[in-house]
Amino acid sequence: MEMCADPSTLEGFNWWICYLTTGKQQMFYASFGTVLALLALTAPVVLVLGFAGAMARRSRFLPLNWLGAIYTNAVRGIPDIIFFLFVPIAMDQGIEYLRHKIKCPDVTEPIRQGNDFVVCAAAKMPLGTSPQWVHEVYGFTLALVAFAIVFGAFAANTLYGAMKAVPRAQLETAEAYGMTPRQVFWRIEVPQMWVYALPGLSNLWMILIKATPLLFLLGVEDIVYWAKELGGAKTSRFDYPHPDWRVYYFGVLLIFYLLMTWGSEKVFTRISRRLSHGQATLGGAADAQVTA
Amino acid sequence: MSMTCIETIQSYGLRSLGIGERLLPKTDITLCDQFVLIGSGLIWNIYFAVFALAVGFWIATLVALGKASPNPLLSAPAKAFIFVFRGSPLFIQFFLAYEIFVLIPKVGIDINLGFTTITAETRWLTKAWLGATIVLILNTSAYTGEIFYGALRSVPKGDMEAADAFGMSGFRKFRRIIWPSMLRLAWPSYTNEAIFMFHATALVFFSGFPAWRQSGDALYYASYFADKTFNPFVSYPIIAAYFVLCTLAIITLFGWANRRLNRHIPVAEKAKFRFKPQFIR
Amino acid sequence: MKKLVIAAAFAAFAAGAASAETVRMGTEGAYPPYNFINDNGEVDGFERELGDRLCEIAELDCTWVTNDWDSIIPNLVSGNYDTIIAGMSITDERDQVIDFTQEYFPPDPSVYVALAGAGDDVMNGVVAAQTATIQASYVASSGATVVEYATFDDTIAAVRSGEADAVLADRAALADVVAESGGELVFVGDDIAIGGGVGIGVRESDTELKARLNAAIDQMKADGSLSALIAKWFDGKVVNY
Structure with missing residues (x-):
């Protein structure tokens, strides 16, 4: 804006208008999008991983069964923050190690040289020549995977329980109709289980929302990063000097999260009412009485 | 320069409390160093969890009763308290609490220079041992309060009628009948809450609260290494x-308490503990 | 960028047109005037201007990334960026892990800052320092109680709130804060020489990049442009390079 050309002359309302529209401030606003994007992208991955984990735990093939059990129990026995610190670094080094072995088989020097982790240029992830946005997307993807691994284990547990909660009678009826076990699983058990999984999944979604500030620890420039950066005291070397305002910025974050969880709860109440329509559960029966 | 592992334990076993060798190992870091110092930091995690759970348990009972109260003057604040602490990330709560604790003396409580002890106390709030414990207490009170509230609503009618038949009323009825039933019903969920409260203690030195004399919790030393x-x-x-071991210890301890709470219940109806992330933060 | 030689070979295969290699410059973005994020959200400060100029001379194509201070060395080592240009003093401890170019800023003394009227005793009391800085280890091995904070801002806030008695940091960074505090904060005691000069950190395996940056710094020292740049950002500080 034109009036913001010389911030030192601004006062009162105009100062605020200009301050709240600086490039840096806009990056803060945009970072809310980063958080929402993480949520939107993680949720489906979590569901897929959770489904796979639940299938593994149901599997009669023992190693797969054990794998499912170890995965879900290990993740739940360890604080999520440790996974968030460990998984991205381990994944990054793992990927580069594999790429190095495939792309540069002739390089004889060891990868770990003292403290350096040295792979050939072609094996770097992303390539050193890639533009900045590729690096940011890559970092964001690693964060997403870390989130998915942790929350996938919780989802696996919820879905596993939900599958077991589908009434036996329904499955037996399906078998009596001559369905194969495969058909029973996909046509009866899976569609029916969602109603039982919903409370657990909605709870999981709430947890996921509340875990997003940890993105900051993974080096993603999220709302916590910008709140700290913008809120810190600014000397007159900056265009808009101000004292330490971090408490206000974090107040904004608090309100954002309260709104997110409050809104989500409303939505889930609605979905649950929809889903339990005509179901052989207490909620469904009550619903039927009201509509009948 | 290199120490035996016994010497390492002597120098660093209580380092997280500020006892022992002043400087942390910087070069030639051995596996033993890492095991000992991270284990030493675990003392803090256990301290935070024990205090938060012990105090939070009682506040949670009050919060649950408040929320269940027909009087809106009691239920509204209880609901608001639960909403704020369950609806926002603990990470943000730590940040904000620390910023507010830091501001407290500036706002002017220490103007009354007559009360030197009070001035000193507000200073302590910015230290993890008090400040972070308070945040954890409030946080677990909200989560546990919601668990207890749910359990309170499902206390069997028969229990209440039996109490009435015995002529019990008021606090006696609560103490002897409602409260034990509530605890019994809430215990499986409360076990989960205890586990996740313990895990949450790893956030203390990562969000807001600074480490004094390089004394921190297990994660502080793990990331140091x-x-x-x-x-x-x-x-x-x-x-x-370390965390997996502690989680198993919590499950064992709470399982033992669960058996005590359920000892009068027929086997078929006993509430079983299921490891579920029902009330993680 | 792990190995410039190999990188160059592959670049020849790949594009051919790309004459300059991409070098990712890692900085903290929270240590004015060395480096900070300006109101447009870009990396700014003495090191931004210096780094861009060095890249121009060395014919490197540079991009800027920020990283938290306490993990800035590990992330260089694991290849998230190729240089550290973040007001980092050259020390033996760091030199064992990474390599440094020659200094581009002379050893800057460290100094204590405390609330006005606090007296000289503060040095032996509770002293705030940024985690993993030379000042933090200095205080840890002096008799005082060190409190570590993640950012420079946090250390200042701790002194203001009375949580710490004093802060120990580079004089250049503190000068800004003291000058603008309106008498609230003052320097305490004499300057302390802790680290060496400030240099650009590179991985030990990146010898070629180090050589090219060294040559560029040589050139800027010789033509006086480095001294001019320092004078511009550090209130007329005179350096004889």
Whole structure:
């Protein structure tokens, strides 16, 4: 804006208008999008991983069964923050190690040289020549995977329980109709289980929302990063000097999260009412009485 | 320069409390160093969890009763309290609490210079041992309060009628009948809450509260080593193993309490503990 | 960028047109006037201007990334960026892990800052320092109680709130804060020489990059442009390079 050309002359309302529209401030606003994007992208991955984990735990093939059990129990026995610190670094080094072995088989020097982790240029992830946005997307993807691994284990547990909660009678009826076990699983058990999984999944979604500030620890420039950066005291070397305002910025974050969880709860109440329509559960029966 | 592992335990076993060797190992970091210091930091995690759970348990009972109260003057604040602390990330709560605790003396409580003790106390709020414990207490009170509230609503009618038949009323009825039933019903969920409260203690020195004299919790030392050795594949698995062991200990301890709470109940109806993330933060 | 030689070979295969290699410059973005994020959200400060100029001379194509201070060395080592240009003093401890170019800023003394009227005793009391800085280890091995904070801002806030008695940091960074505090904060005691000069950190395996940056710094020292740049950002500080 034109009036913001010389911030030192601004006062009162105009100062605020200009301050709240600086490039840096806009990056803060945009970072809310980063958080929402993480949520939107993680949720489906979590569901897929959770489904796979639940299938593994149901599997009669023992190693797969054990794998499912170890995965879900290990993740739940360890604080999520440790996974968030460990998984991205381990994944990054793992990927580069594999790429190095495939792309540069002739390089004889060891990868770990003292403290350096040295792979050939072609094996770097992303390539050193890639533009900045590729690096940011890559970092964001690693964060997403870390989130998915942790929350996938919780989802696996919820879905596993939900599958077991589908009434036996329904499955037996399906078998009596001559369905194969495969058909029973996909046509009866899976569609029916969602109603039982919903409370657990909605709870999981709430947890996921509340875990997003940890993105900051993974080096993603999220709302916590910008709140700290913008809120810190600014000397007159900056265009808009101000004292330490971090408490206000974090107040904004608090309100954002309260709104997110409050809104989500409303939505889930609605979905649950929809889903339990005509179901052989207490909620469904009550619903039927009201509509009948 | 290199120490035996016994010497390491002597120098660093209580380092997280400020006892022993002043300087942390910087070069030639051994596996033993990592095990000992991370284990030493675990003292803090256990301290935070024990205090938060012990105090939070009682506040949670009050919060649950408040929320269940027909009087809106009691239920509205209880609901608001639960909403704020369950609806926002603990990470943000730590940040904000620390910023507010830091501001407190500036706002002017220490103007009354006559009360020197009070001035000193507000200073303590900015330290993890008090400030972070308060945040954890409030946080677990909200989560546990919601669990207890749910349990309170499902106390069997028969129990209440039996109490009435015995002529019990008021506090006696609560103390002898409602409260034990509530605890019994809430215990499986409360066990989960205890586990996740313990896990949440790892956030203390990561969000807001600074480490004094390089005395921190297990994660503080684990990330110290990861930064010094540039190798995440040693210190993080070590701290993970410690946490898994502690989680198993909590499950055992709470399982024992669960058996006591349920000892009068017929086997078929006993509430079983299921490891579920029902009330994680 | 792990190995410039190999990188160059592959670049020849790949594009051919790309004459300059991409070098990712890692900085903290929270240590004015060395480096900070300006109101447009870009990396700014003495090191931004210096780094861009060095890249121009060395014919490197540079991009800027920020990283938290306490993990800035590990992330260089694991290749998230190729240089550290973040007011980092050259020390033996760091030199064992990474390599440094020659200094581009002379050893800057460290100094204590405390609330006005606090007296000289503060040095032996509770002293705030940024985690993993030379000042933090200095305080840890002096008799005082060190409190570590993640950012420079946090250390200042701790002194203001009375949580710490004093802060120990580079004089250049503190000068800004003291000058603008309106007498609230003052320097305490004499300057302390802790680290060496400030240099650009590179991986030990990146010898070629180090050589090219060294040559560029040589050139800027010789033509006086480095001294001019320092004078511009550090209130007329005179350096004889």
